[in-house]
Amino acid sequence: MSSSVDRAIRDAKAALRAGNARAGRRILLEALERFATNARLQEALAELESRVSGLPARIFGPPHVKRILQLRASGAMNEAVEEMVALALLNPANPNARNVLGRLYIDAGQPQAALPHLLAATRADPAFREARVNLAAALLDLGRTDEAVGHLDKVLAAHPGFPPALDLRGRALILLERHAEAAESYRRLLDLRPADAEVMLSLSTALSAIDAGDEAAELLEKLIARAPHDHRTRNNLGNIRLAQGRLDEAEAHFRAAIAVTPRSGNAYYNLSRTIRFRAGDPAIAAMQALAADRTLEGDERVSLLFALSKALEDLGEVDESFAALAEGNRTKRAGLTSYSLDQDRARLDMLARRFGADAPGLDPASLPAPPVIPIFVVGMMRSGTTLTEQIISAHSQVHGAGELRHLGAAAGAELEGSDGPLDTAALLRIRNRYLTDLAALSRGAPYAVDKMPSNFRYTGLIRKALPEARIIHLRRDPVAVCWSNYKTLFSAQAIGYAWDMHEVAGFYRLYEAFMERMAQEFPGQFLTVDYAALTETPEPVIRGVLDFCGLPFEEACLHPEDNTRAVRTASVRQVRSGIYKGSNTRWKGFEKHMGPLLDAFAQPPGAEGPQGKALAHPEGSAK
Numbered sequence: 001m002s003s004s005v006d007r008a009i010r011d012a013k014a015a016l017r018a019g020n021a022r023a024g025r026r027i028l029l030e031a032l033e034r035f036a037t038n039a040r041l042q043e044a045l046a047e048l049e050s051r052v053s054g055l056p057a058r059i060f061g062p063p064h065v066k067r068i069l070q071l072r073a074s075g076a077m078n079e080a081v082e083e084m085v086a087l088a089l090l091n092p093a094n095p096n097a098r099n100v101l102g103r104l105y106i107d108a109g110q111p112q113a114a115l116p117h118l119l120a121a122t123r124a125d126p127a128f129r130e131a132r133v134n135l136a137a138a139l140l141d142l143g144r145t146d147e148a149v150g151h152l153d154k155v156l157a158a159h160p161g162f163p164p165a166l167d168l169r170g171r172a173l174i175l176l177e178r179h180a181e182a183a184e185s186y187r188r189l190l191d192l193r194p195a196d197a198e199v200m201l202s203l204s205t206a207l208s209a210i211d212a213g214d215e216a217a218e219l220l221e222k223l224i225a226r227a228p229h230d231h232r233t234r235n236n237l238g239n240i241r242l243a244q245g246r247l248d249e250a251e252a253h254f255r256a257a258i259a260v261t262p263r264s265g266n267a268y269y270n271l272s273r274t275i276r277f278r279a280g281d282p283a284i285a286a287m288q289a290l291a292a293d294r295t296l297e298g299d300e301r302v303s304l305l306f307a308l309s310k311a312l313e314d315l316g317e318v319d320e321s322f323a324a325l326a327e328g329n330r331t332k333r334a335g336l337t338s339y340s341l342d343q344d345r346a347r348l349d350m351l352a353r354r355f356g357a358d359a360p361g362l363d364p365a366s367l368p369a370p371p372v373i374p375i376f377v378v379g380m381m382r383s384g385t386t387l388t389e390q391i392i393s394a395h396s397q398v399h400g401a402g403e404l405r406h407l408g409a410a411a412g413a414e415l416e417g418s419d420g421p422l423d424t425a426a427l428l429r430i431r432n433r434y435l436t437d438l439a440a441l442s443r444g445a446p447y448a449v450d451k452m453p454s455n456f457r458y459t460g461l462i463r464k465a466l467p468e469a470r471i472i473h474l475r476r477d478p479v480a481v482c483w484s485n486y487k488t489l490f491s492a493q494a495i496g497y498a499w500d501m502h503e504v505a506g507f508y509r510l511y512e513a514f515m516e517r518m519a520q521e522f523p524g525q526f527l528t529v530d531y532a533a534l535t536e537t538p539e540p541v542i543r544g545v546l547d548f549c550g551l552p553f554e555e556a557c558l559h560p561e562d563n564t565r566a567v568r569t570a571s572v573r574q575v576r577s578g579i580y581k582g583s584n585t586r587w588k589g590f591e592k593h594m595g596p597l598l599d600a601f602a603q604p605p606g607a608e609g610p611q612g613k614a615l616a617h618p619e620g621s622a623k
Helices: 002-017 021-034 039-053 062-073 077-090 095-107 111-124 129-141 145-158 163-175 179-192 197-209 213-226 231-243 247-260 265-274 282-291 298-314 318-334 341-354 385-393 406-415 424-441 453-465 478-487 501-521 531-536 538-549 595-600
Strands: 373-379 398-400 447-450 470-475 527-530
Touching: 002 021, 002 039, 021 039, 021 077, 039 077, 062 077, 062 095, 077 095, 095 111, 095 129, 111 129, 129 145, 129 163, 145 163, 163 179, 163 197, 179 197, 197 213, 197 231, 213 231, 231 247, 231 265, 247 265, 247 282, 265 282, 265 298, 282 298, 298 318, 318 478, 341 453, 341 501, 373 385, 373 424, 373 453, 385 398, 385 447, 385 470, 385 538, 406 424, 406 453, 424 447, 424 453, 453 470, 453 501, 470 538, 478 501, 478 595, 501 595, 527 531, 527 538, 531 538
Parallel strands: 373 447, 373 470, 398 447, 470 527
Antiparallel strands: none
């Protein structure tokens, strides 16, 4: 060891004499990784840091923080991190040194590296609010959102008006879809910062998610009056009006956003969701010119290409429309380097195994009455789930809660702890957490619709933990639903299969096999609704759906276009048109570009496809 230490000290001093202090620091830090307690190495490092900064290396204080911030501001982030690593090593008991290093790691995109330092800082000083907020930020970046909220709640219990904690808590709660609580955080923050545009934007996002669209719009109108050239405000207000079905207003805001920021692919995409393009619309030529500009990259380019594809399809220019769509999908898929169908196959297999018919389940007779009865509307994305939610939520006893991630979040924490079936205690925790979250959204209605399509994966879990819940499974012609997936720019990153025709067809087969297995294991415990039957003979199908849910028939359910609740899914325009036929054949005309889908679902001549089913039917006997 002695010779290695001597060599490291000698080489570090030589690097310092040659004017390369960073190289010298690295030599000593690498040596200290091997000999962490060596006093000579630590002393050499302290001497080097003092020479470089002109500050005492073993007394960490405001002058050191100022220097680190100057390094970061100058763009020397790596050098700032290296210097702070040395200072934290030389001041191991100083919680502020650990906090500054942890914050640097977060800013450098390394939250995992930040975690041990921020944990050490909060253990050394439990009242260190800045360190605890930074710890929450690292946890949030790592996807450990519930833990982040827990730390932020601790800070706010002691310091109710601490702005960084209120802001980060709002962000975390939006990710958890606890939008009412997020709005409360942002309202408190806005009281402290009444002129802060970012806080107003964040509050408007939370409000629009809890159907307080008019209040959110009022905030955004104030922002537009103050800063008319902020395209984000225009886009956000346009999205609120689009969700409310106020299409003319939405169009005006999106065109204003484009005028302010003509390179915004996102604004063009929002416009494409709102209107049917007509020949001569100047937005089309502008999109074509922007698509030819290869300096527009990433998500903005993908959004532009999907918008251009929609515009060209509206004009009947099929080949040009498909070319833009295919490029958009290729670009998006290229960025999802970690996705594979094998991941989805493994997860579906795991869920089928852990929540199969033989797995433990809660006894309905021993459970108290739930505060609200869930109605799950599930299936492939773009299978008619939004229309079905609009139909059911038009009923006087039902609240439409939208696409909720609550069930997956409640299940995730329990599934990570073991690899076998969950016991009754775990099922009760999932049940209670989910029902509490749903009741907070249901506005006192006895039933609430959760229309997250991907909850089909949790069919078994629902039957085990929420036996009183109703499950409505939407099935749509496979070519139509897969083509619609391929044509839709989903915001959820978890939908990795939609950007390639082979993969979307492969995922459909996984989904199809999974639901067939669920039908065998849970006969009569969910209702399959054929989308074509729903649109062709709506009244008998809707009566069957309501009966399955235990609801009396109401005429309003036949007119979902009159349902005024906000809609935020990709079907936002379609559901405002009521129940209409023909969407299962909207892919006609693109056949020559759809080889992978047509081949995947080829049927012998005269065979009846899924669209031939006449009525909704339960998978087995009565509910």
